[in-house]
Amino acid sequence: MQQQTLTLAAICQVAYLVQKLSRTGHVDHEALKVMLNSITITSPDNTLAVYGDDVAHLKIGLTTLISHLGDKSTQKDPELTRYVVSLMALERGLQKRRNKMNELGERIEQSKRQLAHYDIDSETLISSFASIYSDIISPIGSPIQVTGEPDILKQSINQHKIRALLLAGIRSCVLWRQVGGKRRNIIFSRRKIVDCAKQLLNNL
Numbered sequence: 001m002q003q004q005t006l007t008l009a010a011i012c013q014v015a016y017l018v019q020k021l022s023r024t025g026h027v028d029h030e031a032l033k034v035m036l037n038s039i040t041i042t043s044p045d046n047t048l049a050v051y052g053d054d055v056a057h058l059k060i061g062l063t064t065l066i067s068h069l070g071d072k073s074t075q076k077d078p079e080l081t082r083y084v085v086s087l088m089a090l091e092r093g094l095q096k097r098r099n100k101m102n103e104l105g106e107r108i109e110q111s112k113r114q115l116a117h118y119d120i121d122s123e124t125l126i127s128s129f130a131s132i133y134s135d136i137i138s139p140i141g142s143p144i145q146v147t148g149e150p151d152i153l154k155q156s157i158n159q160h161k162i163r164a165l166l167l168a169g170i171r172s173c174v175l176w177r178q179v180g181g182k183r184r185n186i187i188f189s190r191r192k193i194v195d196c197a198k199q200l201l202n203n204l
Contacts, residue, residue: 003047005196007176013061014169015083022148035168091173093140129164
Protein backbone atom coordinates (compact mmCIF):
# COMPACT_ATOMS: atom_id res chain seq x y z
CA MET A 1 0.00 0.00 0.00
CA GLN A 2 2.85 2.38 0.82
CA GLN A 3 4.50 1.82 -2.55
CA GLN A 4 1.21 2.36 -4.38
CA THR A 5 0.58 5.52 -2.36
CA LEU A 6 4.03 6.91 -3.15
CA THR A 7 3.71 6.29 -6.88
CA LEU A 8 0.17 7.69 -7.00
CA ALA A 9 1.43 10.76 -5.09
CA ALA A 10 4.16 11.16 -7.71
CA ILE A 11 1.55 11.15 -10.50
CA CYS A 12 -0.47 13.74 -8.54
CA GLN A 13 2.70 15.82 -8.10
CA VAL A 14 3.25 15.87 -11.86
CA ALA A 15 -0.37 16.97 -12.40
CA TYR A 16 0.03 19.75 -9.82
CA LEU A 17 3.32 20.99 -11.30
CA VAL A 18 1.94 20.98 -14.86
CA GLN A 19 -1.07 23.00 -13.72
CA LYS A 20 1.07 25.45 -11.74
CA LEU A 21 3.49 25.95 -14.61
CA SER A 22 0.76 26.43 -17.22
CA ARG A 23 -1.07 28.99 -15.06
CA THR A 24 1.80 30.97 -13.53
CA GLY A 25 4.92 30.20 -15.58
CA HIS A 26 6.64 29.18 -12.33
CA VAL A 27 7.14 25.84 -10.61
CA ASP A 28 8.82 24.52 -7.46
CA HIS A 29 12.31 23.97 -8.81
CA GLU A 30 13.33 21.19 -6.42
CA ALA A 31 10.09 19.30 -7.09
CA LEU A 32 10.70 19.70 -10.82
CA LYS A 33 14.22 18.28 -10.48
CA VAL A 34 12.94 15.29 -8.49
CA MET A 35 10.40 14.45 -11.18
CA LEU A 36 12.87 14.92 -14.05
CA ASN A 37 15.42 12.74 -12.28
CA SER A 38 12.82 10.00 -11.78
CA ILE A 39 12.79 9.50 -15.56
CA THR A 40 16.44 8.42 -15.47
CA ILE A 41 16.16 5.95 -12.54
CA THR A 42 15.31 2.87 -14.58
CA SER A 43 16.71 0.13 -12.30
CA PRO A 44 15.90 1.27 -8.74
CA ASP A 45 16.61 -0.75 -5.60
CA ASN A 46 13.16 0.20 -4.33
CA THR A 47 10.26 2.51 -5.15
CA LEU A 48 11.43 5.46 -3.08
CA ALA A 49 14.86 5.39 -4.76
CA VAL A 50 13.16 6.70 -7.92
CA TYR A 51 12.35 9.88 -5.99
CA GLY A 52 15.69 10.45 -4.31
CA ASP A 53 15.16 8.13 -1.31
CA ASP A 54 13.19 10.81 0.53
CA VAL A 55 9.41 10.92 1.10
CA ALA A 56 9.74 14.70 1.54
CA HIS A 57 10.45 14.95 -2.19
CA LEU A 58 6.82 13.90 -2.78
CA LYS A 59 5.25 16.23 -0.22
CA ILE A 60 3.38 18.22 -2.88
CA GLY A 61 2.01 15.02 -4.41
CA LEU A 62 0.95 13.52 -1.07
CA THR A 63 -0.86 16.74 -0.14
CA THR A 64 -2.56 16.85 -3.56
CA LEU A 65 -3.57 13.18 -3.25
CA ILE A 66 -5.17 13.74 0.17
CA SER A 67 -7.03 16.85 -0.96
CA HIS A 68 -8.49 14.98 -3.95
CA LEU A 69 -9.24 11.55 -2.48
CA GLY A 70 -9.99 12.40 1.14
CA ASP A 71 -13.55 12.27 2.49
CA LYS A 72 -13.40 15.93 3.52
CA SER A 73 -12.07 17.06 0.16
CA THR A 74 -13.59 20.41 -0.73
CA GLN A 75 -10.74 21.41 -3.02
CA LYS A 76 -11.17 18.76 -5.70
CA ASP A 77 -9.99 20.14 -9.03
CA PRO A 78 -11.39 18.38 -12.12
CA GLU A 79 -8.45 19.62 -14.20
CA LEU A 80 -5.92 17.86 -11.94
CA THR A 81 -8.05 14.72 -11.98
CA ARG A 82 -8.15 14.87 -15.78
CA TYR A 83 -4.35 15.05 -15.98
CA VAL A 84 -3.96 12.01 -13.70
CA VAL A 85 -6.58 9.95 -15.57
CA SER A 86 -5.11 10.93 -18.97
CA LEU A 87 -1.58 9.94 -17.92
CA MET A 88 -2.82 6.54 -16.73
CA ALA A 89 -4.69 6.02 -20.02
CA LEU A 90 -1.58 6.85 -22.08
CA GLU A 91 0.52 4.47 -19.97
CA ARG A 92 -2.00 1.67 -20.56
CA GLY A 93 -1.69 2.30 -24.29
CA LEU A 94 2.09 2.23 -24.00
CA GLN A 95 2.02 -1.17 -22.26
CA LYS A 96 0.22 -2.65 -25.27
CA ARG A 97 2.94 -1.54 -27.67
CA ARG A 98 6.12 -3.48 -26.93
CA ASN A 99 8.02 -1.72 -29.73
CA LYS A 100 7.17 1.67 -28.20
CA MET A 101 8.34 0.47 -24.77
CA ASN A 102 11.66 -0.61 -26.28
CA GLU A 103 12.04 2.68 -28.14
CA LEU A 104 11.24 4.59 -24.95
CA GLY A 105 13.94 2.70 -23.06
CA GLU A 106 16.52 3.43 -25.77
CA ARG A 107 15.70 7.13 -25.89
CA ILE A 108 15.88 7.47 -22.10
CA GLU A 109 19.30 5.77 -22.11
CA GLN A 110 20.46 8.33 -24.70
CA SER A 111 19.26 11.15 -22.47
CA LYS A 112 21.01 9.64 -19.45
CA ARG A 113 24.32 9.85 -21.33
CA GLN A 114 23.80 13.62 -21.61
CA LEU A 115 23.91 13.84 -17.81
CA ALA A 116 27.69 13.54 -18.07
CA HIS A 117 27.71 17.02 -19.63
CA TYR A 118 24.49 18.73 -18.53
CA ASP A 119 22.46 19.12 -15.34
CA ILE A 120 19.11 17.34 -15.06
CA ASP A 121 17.28 20.70 -15.14
CA SER A 122 19.28 22.15 -18.04
CA GLU A 123 17.39 23.26 -21.13
CA THR A 124 19.23 20.52 -23.05
CA LEU A 125 17.90 17.68 -20.87
CA ILE A 126 14.43 19.20 -20.54
CA SER A 127 14.24 19.54 -24.33
CA SER A 128 15.45 15.95 -24.71
CA PHE A 129 12.75 14.62 -22.35
CA ALA A 130 10.12 16.76 -24.09
CA SER A 131 11.00 15.31 -27.49
CA ILE A 132 10.75 11.75 -26.11
CA TYR A 133 7.24 12.54 -24.89
CA SER A 134 6.24 14.16 -28.21
CA ASP A 135 7.73 11.40 -30.39
CA ILE A 136 6.73 8.28 -28.45
CA ILE A 137 4.02 8.94 -25.83
CA SER A 138 1.83 11.63 -27.35
CA PRO A 139 0.87 9.70 -30.54
CA ILE A 140 -0.33 6.67 -28.53
CA GLY A 141 -3.72 8.09 -27.57
CA SER A 142 -5.70 11.25 -27.06
CA PRO A 143 -3.25 14.08 -26.39
CA ILE A 144 -3.40 15.65 -22.95
CA GLN A 145 -4.92 19.09 -23.33
CA VAL A 146 -3.03 21.37 -20.96
CA THR A 147 -4.97 24.50 -20.10
CA GLY A 148 -3.48 27.70 -18.72
CA GLU A 149 -2.42 31.21 -19.67
CA PRO A 150 -1.92 31.40 -23.47
CA ASP A 151 1.11 33.71 -23.16
CA ILE A 152 2.79 31.25 -20.80
CA LEU A 153 1.94 28.21 -22.93
CA LYS A 154 3.35 29.91 -26.07
CA GLN A 155 6.86 29.96 -24.64
CA SER A 156 8.89 27.01 -25.87
CA ILE A 157 10.75 26.50 -22.58
CA ASN A 158 7.41 26.13 -20.78
CA GLN A 159 6.14 23.72 -23.46
CA HIS A 160 9.30 21.64 -23.00
CA LYS A 161 8.98 21.62 -19.21
CA ILE A 162 5.34 20.54 -19.41
CA ARG A 163 6.13 17.69 -21.81
CA ALA A 164 9.14 16.63 -19.70
CA LEU A 165 6.88 16.58 -16.62
CA LEU A 166 4.28 14.51 -18.49
CA LEU A 167 7.03 12.03 -19.37
CA ALA A 168 7.86 11.87 -15.65
CA GLY A 169 4.15 11.23 -15.05
CA ILE A 170 4.27 8.27 -17.44
CA ARG A 171 7.35 6.98 -15.55
CA SER A 172 5.39 7.05 -12.30
CA CYS A 173 2.37 5.42 -13.96
CA VAL A 174 4.62 2.54 -15.09
CA LEU A 175 5.92 2.24 -11.53
CA TRP A 176 2.38 2.42 -10.10
CA ARG A 177 1.45 -0.57 -12.27
CA GLN A 178 4.62 -2.45 -11.30
CA VAL A 179 3.80 -2.19 -7.58
CA GLY A 180 0.28 -3.52 -8.15
CA GLY A 181 -1.59 -0.27 -8.73
CA LYS A 182 -4.87 -0.55 -10.63
CA ARG A 183 -7.61 1.96 -11.33
CA ARG A 184 -10.05 0.02 -9.17
CA ASN A 185 -7.65 0.40 -6.22
CA ILE A 186 -8.28 4.15 -6.30
CA ILE A 187 -12.02 3.47 -5.98
CA PHE A 188 -12.09 0.55 -3.55
CA SER A 189 -8.95 1.29 -1.49
CA ARG A 190 -9.35 5.07 -1.47
CA ARG A 191 -9.50 5.40 2.32
CA LYS A 192 -6.47 3.16 2.84
CA ILE A 193 -4.48 5.20 0.30
CA VAL A 194 -5.45 8.49 1.96
CA ASP A 195 -4.61 7.15 5.44
CA CYS A 196 -1.23 5.95 4.17
CA ALA A 197 -0.54 9.34 2.57
CA LYS A 198 -1.43 11.12 5.83
CA GLN A 199 0.87 8.82 7.79
CA LEU A 200 3.73 9.43 5.36
CA LEU A 201 3.23 13.21 5.70
CA ASN A 202 3.02 13.03 9.49
CA ASN A 203 6.35 11.19 9.60
CA LEU A 204 8.17 13.99 7.78
